[in-house]
Amino acid sequence: MTDYDVIVVGGGPSGSTTARRASQHGLSVLLLDKAEFPRLKPCAGGITEPAEQALDFSLEEVFQRRMYGPMLFAPSGLRVDCTRPKRTGGMVMREDFDNLLLRKAEEAGAEIREGEKVTGVVESTNSVQVKTSAGKQYSAAYLVGADGINSIVAKRLGFYDGWRGETAAVAIEVEAEVDEETVTRICGVPYDEEGAAFHIYFGPVPYGYVWCFPKRSVLSMGAGCRQDKAQNMRANFNAWFEEFKKKHNIQPKILSDTSARLPFYEAAKTTVKGRALVVGDAAGFVNPFDGEGIQMAVKSGVIAAQALQEAVESNDPSNLMNYEKRWKSQFNDTLKVGKRIASLLFKSEKNMETICRLGAEDEVINELMYKLIASEGSYGKHFRDLIKRILLKHPRAGLSLYL
Ligand SMILES: Cc1cc2nc3c(=O)[nH]c(=O)nc-3n(C[C@H](O)[C@H](O)[C@H](O)COP(=O)(O)OP(=O)(O)OC[C@H]3O[C@@H](n4cnc5c(N)ncnc54)[C@H](O)[C@@H]3O)c2cc1C
Structure with missing residues (x-):
């Protein structure tokens, strides 16, 4: 006997989606996250339409602006308008978005424990056990690693030993508060006064780009590039930011200035092992071209929940392999082409x-x-x-x- 059918480690988009969908399939689910929500997550907060459509509830309450496509800037400064007069998703603050997804998992029946970091993971023949920073121990038939790029589940159970060099990207993310009119002046589109374009600047950093994503009265700005090519990224970003402030005549209030890493290459070679599987960033599901990860985090959660149900119902862990087969057919092409x-x-x-x-x-x-x-x-x-x-x-x- 185990305490739960499934333990999910991590309450970001991949973990919350797995927990919600597995609960909807009738499984007993415990989700553990080391953070207390709402929590800050370094992210530009762009939700594409396919990401939005993969969720089974509306995001209207967390959308800060509707999105109408990208405005690109070449290294020479040439502006390439790739916007369209049709909505293509929206912009969110990750603390609101992730909190909504976590509450939706709870609403579906998952037990959520925040502020509990998983510190140990052990797999035995018929179950998995996790230990947490609260001194507790839980057991389940199956375990899901939704714990991001530094996944303890993946490392402890031998999925891989980490993302580094050309398989990882580093990023800086700054939330700069201005006011609504200024965001509209810089990123607005002619099709919708509430909507905006997101800006992508090529050239300021090697092997990557700088971005400016518009929220209601905040500009999320940052730089990301392949880790092994990152030289002077902070200095390059600061120089670009000073120019940007001068050009647009703004003196923003900096709400946060963070940095983070993300997988940047291809998916993990192994995403299912014994009684465990990995989803989202823990599985390397980030598009290496533009850094989009939320879409595949959500989709991998949906696919994982289905395979977990099959494994629980048949009492056969080999059914977890259905997860690997299905995510490959759904989005491996995107990762390879990216x-x-x-x-x-x-x-x-x-x-x-x-x-x-x-x-x-x-x-x-x-x-x-x-x-x-x-x-x-x-x-x-x-x-x-x-x-x-x-x-x-x-x-x-x-x-x-x-x-
Ligand atoms: C700067 C930046 C900008 C980005 N911009 C975009 C964008 O605009 N659009 C987009 O689609 N993608 C973007 N991404 C990628 C996107 O953020 C990720 O792909 C996405 O968050 C992956 O979701 P996840 O649930 O797999 O992991 P995460 O969101 O990283 O969530 C992992 C969770 O696990 C928890 N956790 C970790 N370790 C433990 C532990 N030991 N015990 C318990 N809990 C643990 C963490 O607290 C966290 O809540 C960006 C990434 C970065 C770094």
């Missing part, structure tokens, strides 16, 4: 400039860039169409990308 885009785009400042210029000049390329960033439709097909279009219509520029 990696190919990242290696081409971030290869040099010249490549970033060329791709932005083509996006400004060629409507078909502009549309494909929009679809890739907004995560709309088939990722692999859009990328193939993009490369075909560049090589056929702009062969000289196209070949230069590969030289």
Whole structure:
């Protein structure tokens, strides 16, 4: 006998979604998070439409602004308007978004324990046991590692030994408070006075980008790049930020200034092992091209809950493998293509400039860039169409990308 069917470690989007869906399937679920919610999480807070659609409840109460696509800036400063007059998701403050998801897990029947850090994980033939900072011990038939990039579940149970070098990215995230009118002046769109575009700046940092994501009266700004390429990232970001403040004539109040790491390469080679599985960042589910992770965190939670139900009902842990099969068929393509885009785009400042210029000049390329960033439709097909279009219509520029 175990205390629960499932223990979920981590109450971010992947853990809360797993806990909610598994509870809805009738399983007894304990979710443990080391933090007390609402808690701060370094994040730009962009929720794409597919991420929103993967949830079974409305996000209206946490959306700060509706999103109408990206405005890109080349290293030369060239502005590439990839916005569209249709809504493509929204902007959230992560403390509100994550708190809502956690409360939705609780509402579905999951038992939530906040402020309890998991310090030990052991698997035996018929169960898993976790130890926590509160001096408690719990057992379950199955364990879910939803505990982010530094997952104790993944490390202790031998899924992998960490994300480093070219398999990780480092990021700075600053929440800068201005006022609603200023956010609209900088990021507003002509289609909706409540909506906005998110800005992406190529050039200020190598192998990555700087962003400015608009909330109601706050600009979330930051820089992210591959960890092994990160040189002077703080100085580069500060220099860009000073220019930005001068250009837009703003003196924001800094609400937070944090840094974080995220997986940046491809999924973990193993996502199921014995009686455990990993979801979200703990499984490496972040798009290496743009850093989008919330969509796959939520989707992996939905898929994991289904496999957990199958394993509990059949009393057969081998059914957890259904999770690995299903996430691969649903979004492994996105991760693989995202990696190919990242290696081409971030290869040099010249490549970033060329791709932005083509996006400004060629409507078909502009549309494909929009679809890739907004995560709309088939990722692999859009990328193939993009490369075909560049090589056929702009062969000289196209070949230069590969030289
Ligand atoms: C700077 C930055 C900007 C980003 N911007 C975006 C964006 O705009 N859009 C987007 O889609 N993605 C973005 N991402 C990626 C996104 O934040 C992640 O992919 C997403 O949060 C993954 O969700 P998760 O639930 O797997 O992990 P997390 O959100 O990291 O949650 C993990 C949880 O586990 C808990 N935990 C960890 N260890 C333990 C332990 N030992 N015991 C108990 N609890 C534990 C933590 O407290 C935390 O609550 C960004 C990432 C960064 C770093």
